[in-house]
Amino acid sequence: MTLLHRRALFGAAAGAASLWAAPRATLAQTPPPAGPFRLPDLPYAFDANEAAIDARTMEIHWRFHHGGQVNGLNAALRDQPQLAAMPLDQLLMKLNEVPESIRTAVRNNGGGNANHTMFWQIMGGRGGEPTGELAQAIAQDFGDFATFRTRFTAAANGVFGSGWAFVTVTPAGRLGIVTKPGQDTPLMDGQRVLIGNDVWEHAYYLRYQNRRGEYTANWWNVLDWSRIAARYAAAKAGTLGV
Amino acid sequence: MPFTLPPLPYSTNALAANGMCQETLELHHGKHHNAYVTALNGLIESKGLAGKSLEQICAEAGKSGAEGLPVLNQAGQHYNHILFWQVMQPGGGGDDLPGALKAKIDSDLGGLAKFKEDFKQAGVTQFGSGWAWLVIGNDGKLKVTKTPNGANPLSTGEGQPILGVDVWEHAYYLDFRNVRPNYLQNFLDKLVNWEVVADLLQKGGMKSGQSA
Ligand SMILES: [Fe+2]
Ligand SMILES: [Fe+2]
Numbered sequence: 531m532t533l534l535h536r537r538a539l540f541g542a543a544a545g546a547a548s549l550w551a552a553p554r555a556t557l558a559q560t561p562p563p564a565g566p567f568r569l570p571d572l573p574y575a576f577d578a579n580e581a582a583i584d585a586r587t588m589e590i591h592w593r594f595h596h597g598g599q600v601n602g603l604n605a606a607l608r609d610q611p612q613l614a615a616m617p618l619d620q621l622l623m624k625l626n627e628v629p630e631s632i633r634t635a636v637r638n639n640g641g642g643n644a645n646h647t648m649f650w651q652i653m654g655g656r657g658g659e660p661t662g663e664l665a666q667a668i669a670q671d672f673g674d675f676a677t678f679r680t681r682f683t684a685a686a687n688g689v690f691g692s693g694w695a696f697v698t699v700t701p702a703g704r705l706g707i708v709t710k711p712g713q714d715t716p717l718m719d720g721q722r723v724l725i726g727n728d729v730w731e732h733a734y735y736l737r738y739q740n741r742r743g744e745y746t747a748n749w750w751n752v753l754d755w756s757r758i759a760a761r762y763a764a765a766k767a768g769t770l771g772v
Numbered sequence: 773m774p775f776t777l778p779p780l781p782y783s784t785n786a787l788a789a790n791g792m793c794q795e796t797l798e799l800h801h802g803k804h805h806n807a808y809v810t811a812l813n814g815l816i817e818s819k820g821l822a823g824k825s826l827e828q829i830c831a832e833a834g835k836s837g838a839e840g841l842p843v844l845n846q847a848g849q850h851y852n853h854i855l856f857w858q859v860m861q862p863g864g865g866g867d868d869l870p871g872a873l874k875a876k877i878d879s880d881l882g883g884l885a886k887f888k889e890d891f892k893q894a895g896v897t898q899f900g901s902g903w904a905w906l907v908i909g910n911d912g913k914l915k916v917t918k919t920p921n922g923a924n925p926l927s928t929g930e931g932q933p934i935l936g937v938d939v940w941e942h943a944y945y946l947d948f949r950n951v952r953p954n955y956l957q958n959f960l961d962k963l964v965n966w967e968v969v970a971d972l973l974q975k976g977g978m979k980s981g982q983s984a
Contacts, residue, residue, distance in 0.1 A: 590949055590950060594949070594950045595950055598950070634899075638899050690841070690845045690921055690922070691900060691901035691902070691920065691921035691922075691940070692900030692901045692941070693900070711900065711920075712899055712900045713899075713900075730900070730941065731901070731940065731941035731942050731945060732941050732945060732950060735941060735942060735945040735946070736945070736946070739799050739803070739942075740799055740803040740804055740807070740942065
């Protein structure tokens with residue numbers, strides 16, 4: 531089988547059935563345990579981010595990677611109704627109050643759930659540059675958009691192994707760049723996340739293989755700056771969740 | 773160049789019938805492993821590695837915590853992949869182990885079936901990129917362990933690895949997508965070169981023969 535075959539594109543209309551057409555790709559899906567956390571619908575079709583991410587990667591990433599983390603979080607919190615009732619961002623900010631026996635499961639699955647929910651939300655656009663208040667904040671904290679973009683991309687490329695690069699935002703609207711391993715999130719440090727890029731290999735391997743730098747460069751072309759501006763406003767208003 | 777990419781002990785299409793396709797091996801060996809070798813060579817001067825063996829570099833970097841990570845990431849991955857290529861073969865795996873290895877697994881690890889479950893479990897539960905290992909511990913007993921990213925039992929001081937499986941997604945994503953458990957099962961059923969593992973047990977570990 532060639533990469534070309536694997537790269538065959540499947541739109542959202544083809545739905546889950548498309549996955550079963552992939553030879554050798556045996557995709558496990560365990561029945562979701564009952565629980566409060568749900569896999570959010572993608573706010574666009576699987577092929578909406580084609581300028582950076584192929585439809586098949588979108589589908590596997592959302593349905594199986596993110597879906598698995600939703601199931602894992604619900605399973606970890608099965609006997610913890612009080613924790614399960616907390617908003618996810620609050621839960622992650624108070625990880626040290628989670629019983630030790632399930633803390634790693636909540637950290638990995640809860641972090642993954644928050645990170646991927648944010649990740650889907652900020653894409654589906656056509657890239658470009660932010661305007662207004664957010665553009666001013668970027669200018670203030672990084673000099674200009676090009677510098678910001680260069681620094682963020684370098685941070686994402688520099689993550690060794692699985693992890694994420696994030697832009698954090700304070701209640702005053704100040705921005706910063708941080709990286710995290712695994713599915714950790716700045717929420718675990720009490721910081722809010724404006725945007726983040728997933729640099730686990732599953733995020734790009736089918737299309738880019740070892741060439742992470744091409745993925746992180748193209749990723750800017752699918753950002754939706756209107757949705758990101760709304761996150762920025764929410765952060766300043768104190769209403770931004772994950 | 774002091775560190776070099778060793779050739780695969782089989783062709784890049786040799787494992788295709790056993791769950792590791794040609795593209796995976798071409799990329800994994802020719803791109804991923806090669807990039808670690810190149811990066812490690814680039815650190816020799818700035819990090820004062822000249823004259824040290826690969827094994828020594830891994831152990832010392834592991835003791836240096838966060839400060840040692842830039843070296844460990846590359847040196848560990850070079851060592852780990854050298855071992856990984858050796859412990860696979862076309863039509864490997866299964867339950868027919870050389871006697872001494874079988875007896876050692878029986879006495880130290882509760883039998884082959886138990887070992888395989890524990891080894892798979894180590895691979896499945898290594899969150900994110902990393903490795904699962906069968907190690908000759910410092911007490912001489914076999915044990916199963918796992919390490920993140922480029923770390924290995926030399927860098928953690930846990931002993932000498934004689935079997936390792938790469939659970940970075942690049943090792944299995946083209947063949948198994950997100951289903952890491954199936955990759956690990958396939959590795960044990962169809963890929964492990966038990967003769968090499970038995971030989972490494974007898975020798976007390978792998979000597980890469982590489983130094984800066
Ligand atoms: Fe992901
Ligand atoms: Fe690898």
